[in-house]
Amino acid sequence: MASTFQSIGQRSPSGVNTGQRRSSVLSSGTTFSWSDVSFSVNKNSTKAADTESTVILDKAYGTLMPGTLTAILGPSGSGKSSLLNILAGRVTNSAKTTISGTVLVNNSSVDPVENRANVAYVLQDDCLPKTTTPKEALMFSASLRLGVKVTQKEKKERVDNMLEELGLVDCQNTLVGDDLTKGISGGERKRTAIGVELVTQPDLVFLDEPTSGLDSYAAWRCVTTLKKISREDNATILATIHQPSSEIFQQFDNVIVLGKRGRVVFSGPVEGLSEHFAKKGYPNPPDTNPSDHALFVIMTSPVDDQFASGLYDNDHDNANGGGNNSNDGSLKEVPLKEASVGGSIDEKAAPGVYIPLIEASFFKQFRWLLKREIRCTYRDAGSLIGRFGGTIFLNILFGLIFLDAGRSNDANTVNFNNHFGSLTLVTISAMFGTASPALLQFPAERPVFLREYSTGTYTIIPYLFSKMAVEAPLLFTQSLCQTLCTYFLIGFQGNFGLFVTVFWLLGLASNSVAICAGCVVDDVKKAAELTPLIFVPQLLFSGFFVAINAIPVWLRWAQWLCSLKYTLNLLLLIEFNNDVCGASPGAQANCNSLFARNDIQTSLIWFYILILMCLFLGFRFLGGLLLINRSRTVF
Numbered sequence: 001m002a003s004t005f006q007s008i009g010q011r012s013p014s015g016v017n018t019g020q021r022r023s024s025v026l027s028s029g030t031t032f033s034w035s036d037v038s039f040s041v042n043k044n045s046t047k048a049a050d051t052e053s054t055v056i057l058d059k060a061y062g063t064l065m066p067g068t069l070t071a072i073l074g075p076s077g078s079g080k081s082s083l084l085n086i087l088a089g090r091v092t093n094s095a096k097t098t099i100s101g102t103v104l105v106n107n108s109s110v111d112p113v114e115n116r117a118n119v120a121y122v123l124q125d126d127c128l129p130k131t132t133t134p135k136e137a138l139m140f141s142a143s144l145r146l147g148v149k150v151t152q153k154e155k156k157e158r159v160d161n162m163l164e165e166l167g168l169v170d171c172q173n174t175l176v177g178d179d180l181t182k183g184i185s186g187g188e189r190k191r192t193a194i195g196v197e198l199v200t201q202p203d204l205v206f207l208d209e210p211t212s213g214l215d216s217y218a219a220w221r222c223v224t225t226l227k228k229i230s231r232e233d234n235a236t237i238l239a240t241i242h243q244p245s246s247e248i249f250q251q252f253d254n255v256i257v258l259g260k261r262g263r264v265v266f267s268g269p270v271e272g273l274s275e276h277f278a279k280k281g282y283p284n285p286p287d288t289n290p291s292d293h294a295l296f297v298i299m300t301s302p303v304d305d306q307f308a309s310g311l312y313d314n315d316h317d318n319a320n321g322g323g324n325n326s327n328d329g330s331l332k333e334v335p336l337k338e339a340s341v342g343g344s345i346d347e348k349a350a351p352g353v354y355i356p357l358i359e360a361s362f363f364k365q366f367r368w369l370l371k372r373e374i375r376c377t378y379r380d381a382g383s384l385i386g387r388f389g390g391t392i393f394l395n396i397l398f399g400l401i402f403l404d405a406g407r408s409n410d411a412n413t414v415n416f417n418n419h420f421g422s423l424t425l426v427t428i429s430a431m432f433g434t435a436s437p438a439l440l441q442f443p444a445e446r447p448v449f450l451r452e453y454s455t456g457t458y459t460i461i462p463y464l465f466s467k468m469a470v471e472a473p474l475l476f477t478q479s480l481c482q483t484l485c486t487y488f489l490i491g492f493q494g495n496f497g498l499f500v501t502v503f504w505l506l507g508l509a510s511n512s513v514a515i516c517a518g519c520v521v522d523d524v525k526k527a528a529e530l531t532p533l534i535f536v537p538q539l540l541f542s543g544f545f546v547a548i549n550a551i552p553v554w555l556r557w558a559q560w561l562c563s564l565k566y567t568l569n570l571l572l573l574i575e576f577n578n579d580v581c582g583a584s585p586g587a588q589a590n591c592n593s594l595f596a597r598n599d600i601q602t603s604l605i606w607f608y609i610l611i612l613m614c615l616f617l618g619f620r621f622l623g624g625l626l627l628i629n630r631s632r633t634v635f
Ligand SMILES: Nc1ncnc2c1ncn2[C@@H]1O[C@H](COP(=O)(O)OP(=O)(O)OP(=O)(O)O)[C@@H](O)[C@H]1O
Pocket: 041, 056, 074, 075, 076, 077, 078, 079, 080, 081, 082, 083, 096, 097, 242
């Protein structure tokens, strides 16, 4: 049961890593086949021998020929998406899942993970940036994914042709939008997602439910376009589909029907489906869509009867890896075991690693990403207003509540505590204000990154740099706004420029922590739930509620991870300088007590700055690693 994917880690017979051969090998059309593909889910998240497992796919097989459009059909939960994900290299063996089988590309055994870059994969969820237009999305994909041999002029032409072909000309300059922001329609969004992949003229295209959520006309139009592209570009296209109408079903050349117990019921030309069911004792009633009939039989007749009737014993038996369908729709046997000669089977091979094939240079990736990031930022006016409006409102409020608290540098302990308290609260507010936008936005943006990264559009470093290049000036402006609102009202006495700089450092570090958290969780709701876990410890180590010296020694190490603590150390040293503390012996005593309680030392100023920089860079680096790790198992 615990066998690994048989072809994992293998190279093609030529010794070339198949994940890096996008155009050279596949340009003349791709024959893609698979056999004995099994997938099971272990119930206890372990592969121990006694672990119960659920079989999702059992020795699935199929063959796709160049220039054909194939559908994967089956009842809900029959494993359509799982099969597509496995073939596209988006799912690998893990503690919870076991996958085995053989995948052949042009008769050479490949590891689907390494082969990822050769597959244009259109996800069920569109995963497009909401503040981009269809034309910009296609241009972004074409510019970064088509090699330097294609000139920018040709890329523009391809984009225009694709927009035309997909019927997106009228909405090419409308924002994509999302559930909350009105943009192009659902069908247009789906076609844009398809265009983003097809503009690179891939040989192999997989689509997960391209028609879901579309009305019947939009669905028909979508499938018709796919068929046209398969013919014109000699592309090999495979799509999972839910309950297609007769008109849509007839557009497909071939169909693979998944049935019960993870088994393949039928794999062959669309016209052969009724015949297969009739031969096994389930004749198609007149005027009934063969795909509806197939699903109806699978869902309603007793499973044992289905197996007893030989419904799953195809003419193209498993040993041969399934049937093969030529362009004219006729069946042709291809013995896959024979075809796989040259791709040795090594169960001990290391799991495949996806190394994206990047066509564009580092600077080109950075330039395009930066351009998009800037555009998305200024187009998302609501977020900008919320961010800066919130900062200004809150800090004016602090300023009014703590009005002149910073000017009372006398020996009075109450006044001193107000002065210290105002600085602490403004700093806490700065931490939340700079981290929240990233914490709430990044989980929503992450699927776009994962899709683009896994299709080799760009690498992680230009992505993180481009985000930083836009975020850093925004954080600086936010810090400046905050300081302007509080500094003069409260009457802080430290250096204004140093205040802004330290708040900015805090913003950079908090932003990194937020991005790191956004990499761990799946959605905005979970990110919001994670907020206390990230920020409450920061408050505990800030020295405001409890002095650092009062925290148990074995817990004090955690302060090293708290940017708030070092920001406060710096700000207290800037604010409670010689002018403030030296005003009277009482003021000096208060300052000394404050610094001693929180273990703050003037000689360590550069050390505190260094820690903040390390937190900023360290969490950013960790976020990058988490993102790469995610992209291995999730799209
Ligand atoms: N990683 C996983 N862990 C646990 N269960 C899984 C996993 N992947 C797939 N499954 C299960 O496998 C079954 C098939 O899922 P899959 O999404 O492939 O079905 P489907 O045919 O595409 O369904 P639908 O048509 O409803 O989208 C489901 O019961 C699903 O819960």
